[in-house]
Amino acid sequence: MIFGLLSLTVYFLNRLVFAPQQPVPKKELLVYCGITMIKPISVIAAILEKREGIKISIIKGGSGNLLRSIRFNRQGDLYLPGSESYIRQAKAEGLISKSVHVGYNKAAMMVREGNPKGFQQNLDAMKSPNHYIVIGNPDSGSIGKETKRILTSAGIFEDVMLNVKELTTDSKRLIEVLKDGEADLVINWHATAxxxxxxxxxxxxxxxxxxxxxxxxxxxxxxxxxxxEIAKKFMDFAASDNGKRIFDSYGLYQVD
Incomplete structure (x- = not known):
């Protein structure tokens, strides 16, 4: 009986001493990113993962939907929406402690290649019932919010809303409806084109x-x-000259 207990003791001691070391889990950042900025943010994330030996997970979506997720989940490290207004809103709610400037966005009208219907650079085309018009939903994403601001400033928002065939959640869907021939004209972030x-x-x-x-x-x-501290390193790189060059390569810095 004693021999059996000693054998078990030696067995478990050996397991403790000679058991392979379990790898230490990597530190992980969680980034909420608007659709239009996902490409440069993914490039920067890959650089920081290698440099810092960390893991970076990115949740992409419409900026408004992402902010609602941040409010609900109360977790995550960084937030990059398509409009500064979401950052101001999040700061007012105590959700953001610091922010840095990384690039620029600008909205444009978009058509299929070659502009087959001959649209002019005139917002009034958005009112015509002869065209299939799609715009972003002001409540779900930054491009929808910016589209509403533009059309309201031009005094035609209500007229356009009467003519719109679809409200989309984000810039990705606005690209899809043009590519698939579902829409004649949309307003989207210029960078995506x-x-x-x-x-x-x-x-x-x-x-x-x-x-x-x-x-x-x-x-x-x-x-x-x-x-x-690691999240701040991400921010510092994104706001650096190298970071700005990455944003610029995706049409998100030198905006006319």
Whole structure:
């Protein structure tokens, strides 16, 4: 009996001493990112993962929907919406402690490549019942919110709403309806028309500068950040010259 107990003791001691070391879990950042900025943020995340030996998870979606998720979940480290107004709102609610400027957005009208219906750079085309018009939902994403602001400033928001065939959640869907031939004209973030997968299929028509203005892109540090010092390193890189070049390569910095 004693021999059996000694054998078990030795067995478990050996397990403790010689058991393979379990890898220490990597520190992980959670980033909430608007659809239009997902490409540069993914590039920056890959650089920081390698440099810092961490894992970075990205949740993408409409900026308004992301803010609702942040409010509900009360977790995460960074938030990059498509409009600075969401950052101001989140700061007012105590959800963000700090933010940095990383790029610019600007809205434009978009049509299928070659502009087959001959649209002019005139917002009044959005009112015509002869065209299939799609815009973003002001309650779900930054492009919808900006579209409402532009059309209201031009005094035609209500007229356009009577003519709109679909309200989409985000910029990705606005690209899809043009590519698939479901829409004649949309308003979307200009940057999306510059991406290689879109540039040969979609044309961008500038909107008069009195209505469509450059919008600052601000990256916010969430008050729920589990690793705020690492999150700040992400912010510092995104706001650096190298970070700005990455944003610019996706049409999100040098905006006319």
């Amino acid at each position: 510059t991406w290689p997968e879109n540039s040969k299929l979609i044309d961008s028509l500038p909107i008069d500068a009195q209505y469509a203005k450059k919008k600052r892109l601000m990256l916010g540090l969430l008050s729920t950040a589990k690793y705020p």
